[in-house]
Amino acid sequence: MPDSATVQGGVSASPTAADAPKTCVLTVDDSRTMQMMLRNTLEAAGYEVIQGEDGVDGLHVLEATKSIPSAIITDINMPRMDGFGFIEAVRKDDRFRRIPMICLTTEVDPEKKKRAREAGATGWIVKPFNPQSLIGAIRRVTA
Amino acid sequence: MASVNDEILQIFFQECQEQLPVLESGLSSLDSGDYDPETVNAVFRAVHSIKGGAASFGLERLVRFAHTFESALDCLRSKTVEPTSEIVRTFIQSMDVLSDLVSEADGSGEHVPDDRIANHEKSLLSVIEMGGGSGPSEIGASPAPADFTPMAFEGFDLEDDLELTPDSSGLVIVGFRPLDDLYRRADDPRNILSALKALNAEDEVFLVECDKSALPPLADLDVEKSYLSWSVTLPGSVTDEAITEVFDWTGDACEMTISRIGGDGPEGGGAPPAGEESAATEEAPTVQNEPAKPAPPPPAPASVTPIPVREAQKARAPRRPQDATIRVDLPRIDGLMDLVGEMVIAMSSMEAACSMPHGQAREDEVKQCLGGIKSLTRDIQDSVMGLRAQPVKSVFQRMQRVVREASQIAKKSIILELEGENTEVDRTIVEQLTDPLTHMLRNAVDHGVESTEKRLANGKPKEGKIILSAGHRSGRIVISIKDDGGGINKQRVLQIAKEKGIVSLDAALSDDEINELIFAPGFSTAATISDLSGRGVGMDVVKQAIQALGGRVSIKSEEGVGTTFDLSLPLTLAVMDGMFVECRGNRMVVPLASTVETMKIYPETRINRLPNGGMAVALRGDFLPLVVLGDELGLHDPAGLAGYDLLGKDILVVENESGAKAAIVVDSIHQQAQVVIKSLDKNYKDVAGVSAATILGDGSVALIIDVPSIVSTVTRRLDTRSNPASKKRAA
Numbered sequence: 118m119p120d121s122a123t124v125q126g127g128v129s130a131s132p133t134a135a136d137a138p139k140t141c142v143l144t145v146d147d148s149r150t151m152q153m154m155l156r157n158t159l160e161a162a163g164y165e166v167i168q169g170e171d172g173v174d175g176l177h178v179l180e181a182t183k184s185i186p187s188a189i190i191t192d193i194n195m196p197r198m199d200g201f202g203f204i205e206a207v208r209k210d211d212r213f214r215r216i217p218m219i220c221l222t223t224e225v226d227p228e229k230k231k232r233a234r235e236a237g238a239t240g241w242i243v244k245p246f247n248p249q250s251l252i253g254a255i256r257r258v259t260a
Numbered sequence: 261m262a263s264v265n266d267e268i269l270q271i272f273f274q275e276c277q278e279q280l281p282v283l284e285s286g287l288s289s290l291d292s293g294d295y296d297p298e299t300v301n302a303v304f305r306a307v308h309s310i311k312g313g314a315a316s317f318g319l320e321r322l323v324r325f326a327h328t329f330e331s332a333l334d335c336l337r338s339k340t341v342e343p344t345s346e347i348v349r350t351f352i353q354s355m356d357v358l359s360d361l362v363s364e365a366d367g368s369g370e371h372v373p374d375d376r377i378a379n380h381e382k383s384l385l386s387v388i389e390m391g392g393g394s395g396p397s398e399i400g401a402s403p404a405p406a407d408f409t410p411m412a413f414e415g416f417d418l419e420d421d422l423e424l425t426p427d428s429s430g431l432v433i434v435g436f437r438p439l440d441d442l443y444r445r446a447d448d449p450r451n452i453l454s455a456l457k458a459l460n461a462e463d464e465v466f467l468v469e470c471d472k473s474a475l476p477p478l479a480d481l482d483v484e485k486s487y488l489s490w491s492v493t494l495p496g497s498v499t500d501e502a503i504t505e506v507f508d509w510t511g512d513a514c515e516m517t518i519s520r521i522g523g524d525g526p527e528g529g530g531a532p533p534a535g536e537e538s539a540a541t542e543e544a545p546t547v548q549n550e551p552a553k554p555a556p557p558p559p560a561p562a563s564v565t566p567i568p569v570r571e572a573q574k575a576r577a578p579r580r581p582q583d584a585t586i587r588v589d590l591p592r593i594d595g596l597m598d599l600v601g602e603m604v605i606a607m608s609s610m611e612a613a614c615s616m617p618h619g620q621a622r623e624d625e626v627k628q629c630l631g632g633i634k635s636l637t638r639d640i641q642d643s644v645m646g647l648r649a650q651p652v653k654s655v656f657q658r659m660q661r662v663v664r665e666a667s668q669i670a671k672k673s674i675i676l677e678l679e680g681e682n683t684e685v686d687r688t689i690v691e692q693l694t695d696p697l698t699h700m701l702r703n704a705v706d707h708g709v710e711s712t713e714k715r716l717a718n719g720k721p722k723e724g725k726i727i728l729s730a731g732h733r734s735g736r737i738v739i740s741i742k743d744d745g746g747g748i749n750k751q752r753v754l755q756i757a758k759e760k761g762i763v764s765l766d767a768a769l770s771d772d773e774i775n776e777l778i779f780a781p782g783f784s785t786a787a788t789i790s791d792l793s794g795r796g797v798g799m800d801v802v803k804q805a806i807q808a809l810g811g812r813v814s815i816k817s818e819e820g821v822g823t824t825f826d827l828s829l830p831l832t833l834a835v836m837d838g839m840f841v842e843c844r845g846n847r848m849v850v851p852l853a854s855t856v857e858t859m860k861i862y863p864e865t866r867i868n869r870l871p872n873g874g875m876a877v878a879l880r881g882d883f884l885p886l887v888v889l890g891d892e893l894g895l896h897d898p899a900g901l902a903g904y905d906l907l908g909k910d911i912l913v914v915e916n917e918s919g920a921k922a923a924i925v926v927d928s929i930h931q932q933a934q935v936v937i938k939s940l941d942k943n944y945k946d947v948a949g950v951s952a953a954t955i956l957g958d959g960s961v962a963l964i965i966d967v968p969s970i971v972s973t974v975t976r977r978l979d980t981r982s983n984p985a986s987k988k989r990a991a
Contacts, residue, residue, distance in 0.1 A: 239451075
């Protein structure tokens with residue numbers, strides 16, 4: 118990396134989604150509808166998708182997966198272990214704490230956002246999501 | 261692509277169908293005084309989940325109501341309101357509205373009137389106010405959430421959110437220094453840099469400088485700590501708001517300043533952050549922003565976009581085909597897999613046995629293998645049936661609402677108790693139970709349970725009780741609806757039946773027969789047609805629906821104590837146990853469920869010929885109508901009708917669902933076996949006296965006798981009334 122340089126102007130478009138091997142994204146949500154939409158959106162953009170149905174399951178999936186995800190999208194309201202608990206648990210684990218985690222929720226309450234930040238969330242997307250923006254966000258955090 | 265969306269929409273509706281019962285049972289336990297926080301959470305999540313999904317599909321009416329509902333439930337969750345029975349009732353009513361809105365959205369229900377929604381919304385709002393809130397946040401507050409923007413992503417700015425002022429002169433310098441916390445959140449300054457870069461839509465100026473002055477020697481470097489700071493120069497046209505938005509999520513994990521140089525762009529405030537001063541100096545190291553991969557252009561419209569729901573609805577049939585998928589517990593599939601494995605082994609033993617030299621040993625071995633395969637086949641069949649089995653819970657819980665609404669209209673206070681709701685039965689049957697049960701429960705509320713005054717006058721508790729229970733009984737499922745009402749008023753039933761010409765005026769009927777009358781077409785005891793059950797559908801329709809499922813309905817009633825309806829249903833519609841019989845050269849099947857006993861005709865068997873051409877046979881002091889199956893079905897008898905010798909023939913005593921018996925004469929009775937039911941209607945055409953067909957081991961077809969229709973023909977021939985009466989007369 119050059120010690121000193123300045124960049125001016127735009128840089129060409131990023132590599133396409135078809136790049137191999139695929140980038141893996143973990144989505145954690147107790148709604149099958151949401152999971153299905155996330156899977157469709159992410160797979161269409163060329164990501165490999167693994168899924169967990171709540172925080173506890175998400176941790177299991179994370180533990181069992183061969184491909185460590187490059188990003189995690191998690192719901193907040195979930196049975197057994199909610200999004201906050203899930204984020205905290207992931208952040209405590211040395212293997213996974215560097216993974217960007219984005220909350221995907223209908224919540225807009227600033228208190229909840231604050232809790233998510235404190236837990237270690239990397240971003241916050243309000244449901245319903247716009248596929249382009251979601252992919253844009255994932256691209257940025259996995260870039 | 262539409263199909264993918266449609267598929268997800270279907271999943272959403274399926275999910276609603278799963279969430280609503282969760283909501284129902286949660287609210288029921290709240291209603292019964294169980295304030296477990298987990299119950300409250302489950303209830304909240306159910307509504308939340310429906311709202312989340314609905315928002316993705318732009319189902320605005322549903323979203324808005326669910327949002328208000330959710331906000332009200334949140335008060336319960338945060339304990340700002342107490343779950344008084346009044347509030348729980350509000351929730352229960354709102355649940356009904358929510359459920360109707362789901363039906364409206366999936367096209368299976370009618371349009372929910374706006375004022376009804378508004379009324380319930382108002383009650384929910386009053387709950388929220390009680391909890392100290394002023395109304396639901398955001399969504400609910402705006403009357404028409406048309407501007408319910410799909411997605412706002414915080415943490416990174418979106419290009420669409422850009423607000424560029426026309427004035428592009430001057431520069432704006434953004435200085436930021438991430439705190440350790442930013443890294444703890446697995447975020448990266450790179451993300452901020454690329455978001456800032458995205459603000460520079462016109463590719464005008466984008467200058468990034470990095471200040472490494474705080475960087476310690478490598479040996480002292482703590483990788484968890486933040487040492488770098490950046491300053492980013494952007495065109496002056498970029499507004500402060502746009503920049504602040506970039507830092508919206510990370511603002512608390514960064515020190516950030518905005519300053520402007522020249523131009524007449526908006527003045528930004530704030531001094532450069534500490535440690536940032538040197539950034540402006542020329543020798544300050546700057547870093548190319550290459551590590552931050554440039555933000556890609558938005559991908560071509562992805563496959564999933566919020567569906568324009570109107571169109572999706574238009575494309576669908578008025579009533580969506582009942583969910584074509586089922587969810588099965590993994591252990592069940594595993595169990596089936598084990599059985600299939602055993603079957604493979606059994607087949608290879610069979611092959612081994614077949615290759616043995618001819619003789620008794622081979623014979624025995626083959627027989628033994630066959631026995632094993634037979635029992636495995638039965639197990640596999642049971643196991644596959646198990647895959648289709650579903651607890652009746654889903655239907656039972658829906659009945660809570662039926663009773664609730666019905667008792668409201670009837671102004672009676674009634675509780676419905678559910679028992680055995682985990683009893684499993686084939687899903688086809690579960691699905692088709694809703695209508696008959698709804699009707700029977702409405703009937704129980706309307707006619708079964710007495711009015712409050714009457715109950716009190718009779719020394720009964722004010723609150724009426726209906727118990728809906730399910731259980732397995734000898735290979736069938738029995739569902740009973742038991743009320744603690746006044747029982748069937750037999751005098752009145754008989755009188756009405758006579759008035760309506762259902763029975764002759766001089767008919768003398770047994771108690772059971774009188775009870776049966778309420779199933780007669782066109783019968784209604786209600787003096788006035790009430791809102792509830794008097795909708796032109798009588799109990800005869802219920803009976804037909806249950807019969808169509810291969811079931812039977814029976815009534816037990818005790819005056820002053822209550823009435824019980826028992827529905828006995830087969831566990832599956834696909835397979836049944838049958839008795840193979842020979843009838844004039846044809847092999848036929850009589851369902852075992854309707855066979856009571858078998859006997860042979862000996863010379864001493866008493867058969868009486870009746871003046872109307874019918875016959876009756878004496879059996880242990882009773883006379884049963886006798887019918888020759890071959891004649892009944894119009895099968896050609898080589899010996900001619902008159903010459904048909906009953907002697908030595910076999911008799912099957914059969915019974916219909918109401919207990920009327922008849923004796924059917926067949927040439928001979930063979931073995932009893934399980935048969936797979938194939939619809940005759942679908943493959944050929946409807947044939948009187950035959951309910952379906954089955955395929956035999958040799959590939960030929962055997963007809964399955966429609967016992968109820970034979971019994972009704974034959975009993976009508978003897979007497980217009982059902983069997984026991986004729987029995988009395990014959991005796």
